[in-house]
Amino acid sequence: MYPSRFRYEAPRSLDDAIALLQAGQGEAKVLAGGQSLVPLLKLRFAAPELLVDINNLPGLDYHRVDPDGTIRIGALCRHATLERSPLLVERQPTMAAAAPLVADPLVRNRGTLVGSLCHADPQGDWAAVVTALGGRVVAAGPRGRREIPIGEFVTGPFENALRYDEIAVEAVIPASKGQPAGGYLKLERRVGDFATAAAAVALELSGDVVTRAGIALCGVGPSTIDATDAGRALTGRTLTAAAIEEAADLAAAAAQPRTDHRGSAAYKRQVVRTFVTRILRNVVSTAERAA
Ligand SMILES: Cc1cc2nc3c(=O)[nH]c(=O)nc-3n(C[C@H](O)[C@H](O)[C@H](O)COP(=O)(O)OP(=O)(O)OC[C@H]3O[C@@H](n4cnc5c(N)ncnc54)[C@H](O)[C@@H]3O)c2cc1C
8 A cells, every 4th residue: 555645854953853843733753764654654554744754864873882881872773783782782681682683684774773662562672671771762852852761751552752843862771780681582473573472671780689670571461561570579689599480470470461363361471471580590690600
């Protein structure tokens, strides 16, 4: 199917892009990697009057670490850049584990992490990862910039907290106060598919004690699930078998899966339990090998 007719603008400055959105009065949409928006246009699930292509905006394709350890990912940083990032391998294991599991290589070449957060697909990998890491999104609009914690940014399935005249310019991952550890595991029917169930685990360790734990799930509920009880169960503890089992059970309990063609609700809940257990056991064995 062909998309509905729309006007296309490709501004060269952020101010111009914001002005276009403002003039669009809610009938304009931002185009980043296009990997979610273009299919929606072709299916006519979206029919904006104006597309504001942000790919010509300068200086948004970065990912970097600030001197204090904060990680910043610009709105035009592609999934593929994150997949190949030595910086993430060195500094952020949960993100490094997730990056190669997002979609397929073609989609990863164009799609962006920030676009994925904006799209707010309940099966989106990055929203789970950024939730586990306690990240936030920086929005720029006519009234300046504001930072929105990820839990407030994703307001529901395919809904976010941006005003119609705002652009998400950056995702921010707070500096880890301890040694970062964790991972991301995803069950997909075939390579490149969305998650049947996936779990992101982001820990901060002081020695072998967990000082912060974030666990988030995707594919097993109406939106990204922040399994806060599971994270809390690990905080202040070492990763004993009992602590791991407790956290995995709590994560499974937080899931809200539905039985569908990908599997039964009970099966998906068990996948969550297994993934959280595996990631945590892997943290323990990695630490033992390093000792
Ligand atoms: C075949 C296929 C398989 C896929 N598999 C997966 C998968 O396994 N896991 C997964 O997580 N994703 C998957 N995706 C989605 C992919 O990750 C997209 O890249 C991502 O969801 C959106 O990023 P984008 O840059 O392409 O955004 P776009 O498609 O350009 O935009 C998506 C939405 O976000 C808005 N938007 C984008 N950027 C901004 C911004 N900076 N400010 C304000 N609004 C913005 C747009 O207006 C639009 O509403 C898949 C897509 C395809 C086509």
